[in-house]
Amino acid sequence: MPMGAITFDISLAFYFCAMLFALLDLSRSTKILPRLMLMSAYLGFGFHTIYIFYSGFSAGHVPFVNPHQATSFFAWCMFLLFFVLEYRYKLGLLGSFITPFAFAFMFISFLLPAGMSPLPPILRSQWLGVHTIFAFLANAAFAMAAGVGVMYLVQEHYVKSKNLGGLFARLPSLHVLDEINYRLITIGFPMFTVAIISGSIWADDAWGSYISWEPRQVWAIISWLIFGIVLHARFLAGWRGRRAALLTILGFLTIIGAFAGLALLHKGQHVFL
Amino acid sequence: MRIIVAGLNHKSADVEVREKLAFSGPDRLEKGLRALRALPQIREAVIISTCNRVEMYMSVEEPGEAIRQVKRFISSFHDIPAGLLDKALYFYEDTVAVRHIFRVASSLDSMVVGEPQILGQVKEAFQFALDKKATGVLMNRLMKKAISVAKRVRTETKVAENAVSISFAAVQLARKIFNDLAGKSVLLLGAGEMAELAARYLMTNGISAIVVANRTFERGCELARAFGGRAVEFDLFKEEMIHSDIVLCSTGAPDYVLLKQDVHEIMKERKQRPVFIIDISVPRNIDPGVNGLGNVYLYNVDDLQGVVDNNRDERGREASKAEDIIAGEVEVFERWAASLETVPTIVAFRQKALQIGEDELERLFHKSAFDEKEQEAIRHAVSAVISKLIHPPTAALKEDAEDRDMLMALMRKLYDLNGDPE
Structure with missing residues (x-):
């Protein structure tokens, strides 16, 4: 499908430009770079959206059923959330910390085979859409939370070390970064919960048990627990700021670990990812 | 004198x-x-x-x-x-x-x-x-x-800008920690001048509540009134810290008034809500280890100074410029003060000379009969002689010479002027 491939490539190119502008933005403060970055990201996102719809229509089901599609859709979710945050909070330098992540997923997707094999019978379920969309959106929210967590750690390092050069003046305040980290997790966590519940109902349909303790499921539960702890500890013990940021990053790493390690190895019953 | x-x-x-x-x-x-x-x-x-x-x-x-x-x-x-x-x-x-x-x-x-x-x-x-x-x-x-x-x-x-920019740096940092200062509260530990200035800056930047804990309670009340805040007994300040987002400390105590352990307990009570502590005291009043605690940001005067100006040369130049001005002014003043001492000597010398002339003329006119014109001429001549005689030593005294003290002492001795220096 040449039409699909072209829109994907164009989108990848725009995302690359967005990342380039975002990284340049770190080295010098200008008005033009953030605008160029956003513009490129919007364009990339537009073409990316066309690509995803096109794939979906031509396949007749949600197009997130192989690693190529999954990583591509994950990048799409991250850009979507990035635009929302950018619009809502206008955080300085957010793009510089998010676009490289998102681009990385897009690039991995580019490297993976895009070929569309017929949908395996096990995936033919009404749960496919619910499970995958919630899982991806939740993971994207966690990814953003981790990105914001990194920003928090960088900014806190400036304040604690009393060296206020570098990006100190341009990074958002600690309060805002912590607050956004918290909000992203409070959005991501219920969605992640829905994904896990729908997944286990689906598993019960397909395999006759809600959970079969295969690696993908175990990792998902570990990630779910970590983000549960982030929320719970903040509420009860006031684990905020640095601790919340570190835990968020740890949680996101478990997600990435599961995503990359297991999906690419093609192991377990959780066939496509 | x-x-x-x-x-x-x-x-x-x-x-x-x-x-x-x-x-x-x-x-x-x-x-x-x-x-x-x-x-x-x-x-x-x-x-x-x-x-x-x-x-x-x-x-x-x-x-x-x-x-x-x-x-x-x-x-x-x-x-x-x-x-x-x-x-x-x-x-x-x-x-x-x-x-x-x-x-x-x-x-x-x-x-x-x-x-x-x-x-x-x-x-x-x-x-x-x-x-x-x-x-x-x-x-x-x-x-x-x-x-x-x-x-x-x-x-x-730019020396004066320094203090203002220290307050400004404190506000700038507070903004990077809390984002918005509205609704945040400040605790003033001690009522030092600099703390007062910094507190005023924070107030103009949106801080809403201020509490003053000072050793002298009356002074604390005074300051609290000026800020529309409230005063508490100094011993109760740790309680207050639980509700304070920014702590400005300048008690001038000789030792730490706040230890790491204290702040650790306070942070538990605060549910780890961030706190920005500014220690303006010299010597420091707050254990520097406090900065190692999570969500606690401790800055002392030097830290803020470092924020204000990373370029230490520039600041040094301003301070030494100020010292230069002062050195010059000290000299000018000293010269004036010293001249103050020569004035009585000159006056005494002049008075003595004029007095001698006056006395001698009196005696002369008393003995012999001169008419008005002659008297005037003689008076004029004597006065001119006196003036010419006292001019060089007077000028020498007025001069800014190194040996002026010596000259003055000599003159007082030679002409027996030590009666009344003032």
Whole structure:
């Protein structure tokens, strides 16, 4: 499908430009770079959206059923959330910390085979859409939370070390970064919960048990627990700021670990990812 | 007459000693001024009494004896054993004393260099002494000059910007921690001048609540009233910290008033909500280890200074520029003060010469009969001779020569002028 491939490539190119502008933005403060970055990201996102719809229509089901599609859709979710945050909070330098992540997923997707094999019978379920969309959106929210967590750690390092050069003046305040980290997790966590519940109902349909303790499921539960702890500890013990940021990053790493390690190895019953 | 200063400041004495030696309130200040002036050695006196310094500027007959008397006075007036004072007090004479008041007024001797309040306090102290007629020609000139020097330093150097930018840096940091200062509360530990300035800056940037905890409760109340806040007993400040987002500390205590363990407990109570602690005290009042705790950000004066200006050369240049101005002004003042001493000599010399002429003419006119015209001519001739004779030595005295003191002493001896120098 040449039409699909072209829109994907164009989108990848725009995302690359967005990342380039975002990284340049770190080295010098200008008005033009953030605008160029956003513009490129919007364009990339537009073409990316066309690509995803096109794939979906031509396949007749949600197009997130192989690693190529999954990583591509994950990048799409991250850009979507990035635009929302950018619009809502206008955080300085957010793009510089998010676009490289998102681009990385897009690039991995580019490297993976895009070929569309017929949908395996096990995936033919009404749960496919619910499970995958919630899982991806939740993971994207966690990814953003981790990105914001990194920003928090960088900014806190400036304040604690009393060296206020570098990006100190341009990074958002600690309060805002912590607050956004918290909000992203409070959005991501219920969605992640829905994904896990729908997944286990689906598993019960397909395999006759809600959970079969295969690696993908175990990792998902570990990630779910970590983000549960982030929320719970903040509420009860006031684990905020640095601790919340570190835990968020740890949680996101478990997600990435599961995503990359297991999906690419093609192991377990959780066939496509 | 010689200038001396006796005093103590935040560097020489702990807050406990400073508080004991302070002349707090106009009544006590007036009593102090009067008692000081009653000492046989002391001609004029100005007392500057602030949170960070208590200084007595005086013109005296003989510094050594004056210092002994002043020491006894301080010890008895404040009821403090003399032995305790020796470590805290400093005494400067003449040039050193002049430089000292210039540096004090210019805020180079302040805890936070460049803080603006001290000049106002010097003005007030001088005005008070002036009103109570405790000053004379020397103190008036000295204090007026100190004030004008301070103004020069302020306009010609960036030293004064320093304190303002320290407050500004504190606000800038607070913004990077809390984002919005509205709804945040400040706890003022101690009522130092710099803390007051920083608190005012925070208020203008949206801080809504302010609590003052000061050792002297009355002073705390005063400050709280000025800010529309409330005062608490100093011992209760740890309780207050639980509800305070920003803590400004300048108690001037000799040691830490807040330890890491204290803050650890407080943070638990606060549910780890971030707290920004600014320690302006010298020596530091808050355990630096506090900065290692999560969500606690501790900055001391040096840290803020580092924020204000990473370029230490630039700041050094401004401070030394200020010192240059002061050195120049000290010299000008010294020259004036010295000329003050030649004036009586010249006047005495001139009077003596004219008196001799007058006496001799009187005797001559009494014995012999001259008509009006002749009398006038003789008078004129004598006066011209006197003028011509006294002109060179007078000019020599007025000159800014190194050996002027010697010349003056010689002249007083040769012409027997030691009757009344004033």
